[in-house]
Amino acid sequence: MPDNDYELLLRCLRKEVDAEYMLYERYAARMYGLCLRYGGNEAEAEDMLQEGFMKLFSSLRDFRFEGNLDGWVKRIFVTTALNYRRIQKTGPAVELTEEVESETVREDILSNISVKDLLALIRRLPPGFRTIFNLYAIEEYNHKEIAEMLGITEGTSKSQYHRARKAIRQMINETEK
């Protein structure tokens, strides 16, 4: 861990406002981008960001200084986003086991989609699908980890993910028609 990170965290632990602001500035844009993927709209994303930073500052004393700060911060925000969804009672609720049919998207179409459009697609997903899609496709957790994080079965995680992926494909294809 770089010395200046170490110093910055120590100053944050001493509740120095300018150090807290520096830490905020360092992660705000990245974490707001993450929150936008988990939130249904900007207001929810802002709430998540606020809660995430509160959790981050209150958990600093638990950080083991030999670890990766970026990864640790990201985990805090992912956990905050998941908890936010649980509190809002919009998390995955239905056990889905049926086989999901596949649908494909042409690569040329896929390559022309902007990040903004991809974000819009994610946010059109129902909250449960959105959460699992984010965790699996972007955060790269496996279904076992997702199942533990969300308190669901691995099968539910898989089936929700497949349905989310199918929904996204359908949305892309509908847009292209």
Next chain:
Amino acid sequence: MEIKDPLEDKFNAAFSGFEQEPPPGVWEKLRGQLHPELQRQSFWSRIPFIRFFRNRPPGFHIAIGGITLGLTLGLIYLNSGDHHAIRGHAYAGQVRLKQGSSVLFRLEDQTLPWDSVNPFRTERMDEKGHFRFSRLRPGRYVLLITPDRGSETAKRFIPTWYDRCERSDSCSVIELTDQDVTLDAILLDWSDR
């Protein structure tokens, strides 16, 4: 671990370094939650004047309060009622008196012998032989002009009450009412005695 398809790769690549600036005001809200004490003080702490006075010892506040009260009362006094001036020039013969003083006496009680009253105010002559008593309350005054002791003027002229009187009991009384009084005071020569 499932094999990822192009869709997943696309999302993964697009969002791996995705950043967006949060809306303005998030940090302020966060700071308010992290430091409620700053939030409470935020309005007043922005005023440098207030910051200067904060955390000073009680004696400091008492002293500042006393000075402020004094200045306020002084200003009230200076600005209240009618105040006027007695001013003019003093002459030693045909020359303006530059080395000397003018002493003003206020007659509070007409029954007192004038020699027994205390000087009310003393002013030095300026380089043009001018004297001025400002911000006087209306009333009755007598004026004494004295050349500086040891000066050349003092060798020829004596302290003189206005108007050209050697003794106070025979001098003129200056009645100050609702306007300034301007006068010329002329010193008596030793030979005038």
